[in-house]
Amino acid sequence: MPRRITVGAGQMGPIARDETKGEVVDRLMNLLLQAKDQGVELLVYPELAMTTFFPRWFVEDPAEFDHYYHREMPDQDTKVLFDEAKQLGIGFALGYAELYTDDEGIEHRYNTYILVERDGSVVSKFRKIHIPGHADYEPWRQFQHAERHYFEPGPDGFGTWQAFDGVVGMAICNDRRWPETYRVLGLQGAEVILIGYNTPLYYSPDPTQNALSGFHNHLVMQAGAYQNGAYVVGVAKGGFEEGVESLSQSVIIAPSGQIIAQAITLEDELISANIDLDFCETYKGTLFNFDYYRMPEHYGLVTSQRGAVPPPMGS
């Protein structure tokens, strides 16, 4: 029995600062209805799909931005989306800012994905691990990227789940630039990796990278797909948002590393592809047969140290 599934990337254009959650949900619903027309069974929305990318502004007390976060998912704003998706038999991954209070009453802010199956059951959450940008106000920047002020790294690591007739993993934005992300997912059998992103085209620490933004975006996701024999669905929230332009170019990538579908606008746009999950084995069972070829006894540094340590001079 072939394991085929139609996946969709629900790219979003900008979300204005004063756009209400209801207005955003209307847009997400519109993408959902288009997904139905295209036979999509798994629809992937971007990182922080419910709000403008608020880390571009610095407020001393993050609680001032609590209205951008969700304490529950679904909640009163998003329940209509969850209900409609279940009704249509479409599963989805939704990125949002999560405010979580633990058993000791301590509040945590995470940049989160929730994955929901076609029958409406919640498969899992993933909380972004690699938090880019800075924690303090940096006046020299054209705009802030204070993700490290607003989010802490997810404590649960990278997981995969049996879902959508295959093995699904998730990552969020900056996670996609790190090969460790894909490898840890690959080592858990990932066949489809879902990645949402908000990537400003102007990179303040080194503007020489601006022109390469689209190239780097596809480079890392195509490499991650190929080296782990997995599909990657990369989904942007792009376009001009509150004066800052972000990358679009959402893609669906095959385990061969080839791009199967790509968005062409800077706006809300659905792309989709019918994918064969058994095709992953073409790579997982040959060049990237981990069991046969990997040499983990030589990879210890990957987890035993964080930064690079060159050999001493003269050695």
Ligand code: CDV
């Ligand atoms: N939202 C992100 O994680 N954005 C980063 C920026 C800072 C470069 C990214 O890696 O795309």
